[in-house]
Amino acid sequence: MNNILCIYSRFWLRHLVFMGAGAMGEIKHLVVVKFKEGVVVEEIIKGMEKLVSEVDLVKSFEWGQDTEGHEMLTQGFTHSFAMTFDKKEDYAAFQSHPNHVEYSATFSAAIEKIVVLCFPCVRVKPTG
């Protein structure tokens, strides 16, 4: 009986996580970049970490630097930055937030090429 209860609550927990990601409209802002030569990437990333720490509108933030390095697959892109927002309005407010506007100027000057996608996040398997 305990097992059934356990499985049942895990089902609902998963269901809630899934609903949280989907139905409630979590928004993901994904940025993939190649930095210009000579840019001190650590400084740029430190600035971004500071920005997202200061602005509560950003629900989560994660980034990474490609370690596989297959040019045919990466197309020269090296870094990925992903921010999550609870709702579209939070993303819009972040875009016009003075800290973001200020940081964007620094960031834009540092990049050679960029791809930006923004989408409602569909979570098939829960994270965490």
Place this chain on the structure above:
Amino acid sequence: MNNILCIYSRFWLRHLVFMGAGAMGEIKHLVVVKFKEGVVVEEIIKGMEKLVSEVDLVKSFEWGQDTEGHEMLTQGFTHSFAMTFDKKEDYAAFQSHPNHVEYSATFSAAIEKIVVLCFPCVRVKPTG
């Protein structure tokens, strides 16, 4: 007292999630694509959802379709797919898993252009 306990356990839960993302070497496999014209994207995505559901090596999976549509920012890319693995070995095992190899042929035939990055995920703000 209950409140303090609750806050304390939430702190540790967050701390564990954070540690799990960083110190334990969680690997993210990010794929950004533009599909060929005429491709039934829903079928391709359904296939990917089936694949990750069948293979336990994939710890988490989320995807999204860009809704902003600024060509200058998206560079024509429309979809993002992100899989997370507990460790590099799991990612390697997934790459050579027969279900993945089989699905890859279908996926490759459907895409016009692609960017693939693979990196240890640095989580600055916890998700979930």
